[in-house]
Amino acid sequence: MTSVEEILATWLDKFKPHEDGALLPPHHDHCLACGPDNPHGHHLVVHRRGEEVHAVHVFDQRHVGAPGIAHGGAVATVLDDLFGFLLYLTGAPAVTRQLEVRYDSPVLLGVAYELVAKIVRAEGRKLFVEAEMRDTSGGLVAFASALFLRVDEAHFRQGASNSPPLARPI
Numbered sequence: 001m002t003s004v005e006e007i008l009a010t011w012l013d014k015f016k017p018h019e020d021g022a023l024l025p026p027h028h029d030h031c032l033a034c035g036p037d038n039p040h041g042h043h044l045v046v047h048r049r050g051e052e053v054h055a056v057h058v059f060d061q062r063h064v065g066a067p068g069i070a071h072g073g074a075v076a077t078v079l080d081d082l083f084g085f086l087l088y089l090t091g092a093p094a095v096t097r098q099l100e101v102r103y104d105s106p107v108l109l110g111v112a113y114e115l116v117a118k119i120v121r122a123e124g125r126k127l128f129v130e131a132e133m134r135d136t137s138g139g140l141v142a143f144a145s146a147l148f149l150r151v152d153e154a155h156f157r158q159g160a161s162n163s164p165p166l167a168r169p170i
């Protein structure tokens, strides 16, 4: 697992401008939603699309709530993390202060959904953001809104000396 200091050393590079259509970098390699090296993660892949961010995502059996249906917390994780990619367009890190998710239809495992997020407005440190998740017919299955607050590197250093075990003992 990479240390907080190692992540911070390259973290701000990710906030340099990304071209329209570019594949956006994961927050870090073990991020629960987008980290490619997290075996429990969603492995979310996100591109810039104009002033929005876009992903096509499939939930799998690891994210099950009711049989065959994604857990609502898993859906919220992915939507929250998608907002985290909008931060690359703003040029500065921020964290979720409030997140609200509306679940309009069950999100089915093994089915592709299209996700889009955008910044609705920015006021000082505050970023108000919204996201939609749609099925391949264009039907809205979930809608999220959130408030993100800009923070500095000191915020992330709060976790630097905290090294819990990688997995709970069985």
Ligand SMILES: CCCCCCCCCCCCCC(=O)SCCNC(=O)CCNC(=O)[C@H](O)C(C)(C)COP(=O)(O)OP(=O)(O)OC[C@H]1O[C@@H](n2cnc3c(N)ncnc32)[C@H](O)[C@@H]1OP(=O)(O)O
Binding pocket: 004, 007, 008, 011, 027, 028, 080, 081, 083, 084, 085, 094, 095, 096, 097, 098, 126, 147, 149, 151, 155, 156
């Ligand atoms: C290691 C390196 C990097 C790794 C990065 C991984 C990144 C992952 C990326 C993304 C992954 C996904 C994302 C994640 O998972 S981020 C992880 C989940 N989020 C957190 O852990 C955040 C925890 N919270 C905090 O640390 C503090 O609360 C922070 C720092 C956020 C704010 O505490 P602070 O004390 O600083 O600020 P404040 O609370 O006084 O408020 C400030 C202003 O905001 C206004 N306000 C507050 N609430 C509301 C509201 N509901 N509607 C409207 N306004 C509201 C408030 O009135 C005030 O306004 P004003 O008086 O200034 O006008």
